Amino acid sequence: MEVSRRRQGAVPDVSQRDAMSARSWPSSPLAAAGRAFTLLVQPPTHVGFDGRGFDGLPDEILPLERLRALLLAPHTSVEVRDAVWRELVVRARRDGPAWVVASVGIALPGLRHVAGLLAAGWRGDTRDLDAELLVGFVERLKTIDLEPPRVVGRLIDAGLRAARKARDADSDAQLIHTDATGPIAPIQPWDHPDLVLARAVAAGVIDADEANLIAATRLEHATLAQAAARIGITSSLASSWRLKAERRLLEAIREGSLAFVPLRPRRRGVATQRVAATHQRMAAAQQQSGAAGATQQRRAVGSLLGGAAAADVVLATQQQAFVGKTSDREAAGVGAPGIGVRPA
Secondary structure (H helix, E strand, O other), X not given: OHHHHHHOOOOOXXXXXHHHHHOOOOOOHHHHHHHHHHHHHOOOOOOOEEOOOOOOOOOOEEOHHXXXXXXXXXXXXXXXXXXXXXXXXXXXXHOOHHHHHHHHHXXXXXXXXXXXXXXXXXXXXXXXXXXXXXXXXXXXXXXXXXXXXXXXXXXXXXXXXXXXXXXXXXXXXXXXXOOOOOOOOOOOOOOOHHHHHHHHHHHXXXXXXXXXXXXXXXXXXXXXXXXXXXXXXXXXXXXXXXXXXXXXXXXXXXXXXXXXXXXXXOOHHHHHHHHHHHHHHXXXXXXXXXXXXXXXXXXXXXXXXXXHHHHXXXXXXXXXXXXXXXXXXXXXXXXXXXXXXXXX
């Protein structure tokens, strides 16, 4: 009877299981974890989950692949998932490697989703990130507090943090290879402060006056009074503008909003029109405020971007509307030309 069942494929014999094990092992850590889980649950197996006593689960010994499907089902409540995962963590700590593999295999759909998010925009080997993701998950199995909710969510979060830490460390150590001799762009997330300010202006996080204030007082060691005099405002108003601008700039850097901001106009004709409009508004503002001249007012932006024309190009490629100063800069009769320009 047993022989006939094996011939029909109902119960794989030892040779079939050995053939599955002898296949080339997946090079991807997540694929390898999936293969290990598949081998673990192949019948006959001693690993099963007792669903009796868990509300919402069948009162029987559940195969692990069926348990995973039940935990992913929409009708399964969060309380049932947490109760099952508390039991899985206890068994992984108490009953050895088989239940560690079982825990990883049951959490594999969530781990694969996070791995996809980590791989977005990553030019390195994603297998390294997957390995760190699994290591962080397994290490957290040993220490996670089982009282709070979201047990599996916190386990996956631990793996995510470990993978992000490894990715950031690899980004810092990554080298740029080039056959040409000459200056090259710095590696992300490191960047020249002038370029950071230029991207912030282009993205609409700060405007040119605020970039001038930050560059002059933080990078060029000018006093706040000197920087304020350049754009024709009081020191107290300049201090308020700089404080608000630096807060927005810090938030944008932390969120990664300045990582991929172009500094060149996409539409040359529109950019030229905006540059001409910028010069007209700049002349009008100088006549009203009695400024010494366009060159003096825009000198800091020129030093920031390599020339006065470059600053106008940046203003012409704004990605968002400027935020920050409104009525106070109108009352002062000054402001960065292009402040009212619609985003490109």
